[in-house]
Amino acid sequence: MNAVSRTATPDPVEHALVALAGRVPSGVVIDVGGGSGTRAVPLARMGCTVLVVDSSIDALAILRRRAVDAGVADRITAIQGDAVALSRAVPAGQADLVLCHHLLETVEDPAAAVAGIAGALKPDGRASILVAGRFAAVLSQAVAGRFGDAAAILADPDGRFGPLDPLRRRFDVASLRTLLARGGLAVESMAGIGIVSGLIPGGVRPSNQLHEPRLAGLEEALSAHDELREIAADLHAVAFPAGG
Template identity: 45%
Template sequence: MSDPSRPRAALRTAVVWDVLKDSLDRRAKSAGGQVLDVLDTGGGSGNFAVPVARLGHRVTVVDPSPNALFALERRAAEAGVADRVRGVQGDISGLFDVVERDGYDAVLCHGVLEYVDDPAEGVRNAVGALRSGGVLSLLAAGLGGAVLARALAGHFKEARQALDDPAGRWGEGDPVPRRFTADQLSALVADEGVDVGAVHGVRVFADLVPGVLVDTEPGALQELLKLEAAAAELPAFHAVATQLHVLGEKRAAEAA
């Protein structure tokens, strides 16, 4: 979990953090146990960057918000990893204005593709920042989870609109500009030279369970975390997940 002191926050991050940490550990081991260079695009205040730095890796966070980067600096200092975390103002569309190509062992692209004008360009830039064999961690809003949430709230017209809309939006008031299916995300990644290793459904149940139940029922949070982990890799649950996580590895460039 990214922050054990915030158990409710773990519901949003536990599945992704567990598989990401394992992937980084494998990458570091294959490189002789070396420190990795990790890029976190849209990394904000460091929800993932700081825990990755705690593992001993160097992390560069690119984010358009000065306030988020200020919070990142403070958070990294409090965690004792300020020397391993660097914040840079920018966005994924202009990524190579602020970071180098082929310079990172892992790239995190979490909560970014929903908001960019061209998701394919966003994935292309994220992959372009990776070294051969590098790890791509991609997290984006899932279509099915939004449809299910609107329907369970009694907003059936909005649920149908999200289902039919090419961008997966339920209406003008929808704060998320774009949502994806697992197949769409996997195709975006594969088209840019990444071998998809795993797809995970994130927050399959967490957003549907009443918060009061999780907060007051003894042991409920831990059991819900276990349930989320068990369902994450099952394709049947990808269609109803609030978010989808794709983990892949950049293919080596083919010889001319």
């Protein structure tokens, strides 16, 4: 399995996942909070064996149907489970790659979820962690004229605008590093995803950006500037077991 170029896939997270999966062809992948299989199905198509652990029966049912439709049902296992008790659902130390995308913002105990991910990885395995960025939320609220919400997100230690905020927390580079370290993961790389789209009120999710090549090109150029990643809609960390 070869890593694909940016021109073949303008989605930077997919690009990173292809490279990570390519480290161990036919490797074992766990997707925690993998939902309906947006990432699991392409990884299974690449030859990985994928275990999706998600709390939602409905999402897992969609995943199973998508896996059958894609002809990879034999390489995807769907398990209902809680990310904060991952060791009950998956074997320890067996995974080459663990994905945890847009989950740490919502779980009750994110440090327990990270510890579970660290425990599931082989010593030389990698975790792909994707979370919502705090400063992008501040700026998008401000640009939309919701200055009170912007100020609240900035002031709140968890980066929330209040009790109606659908997320329990948002992250900046330092808080994500700290959480991962507490759970036993060391950061190998940290990228900002959606630097411009994070400024657009209501947000443009990375999947929508792909239909706009000029925006995707601009995002790629901006992502080369580390100083801008703090204002990205999402932060993407690649991490490894600290003791590995």
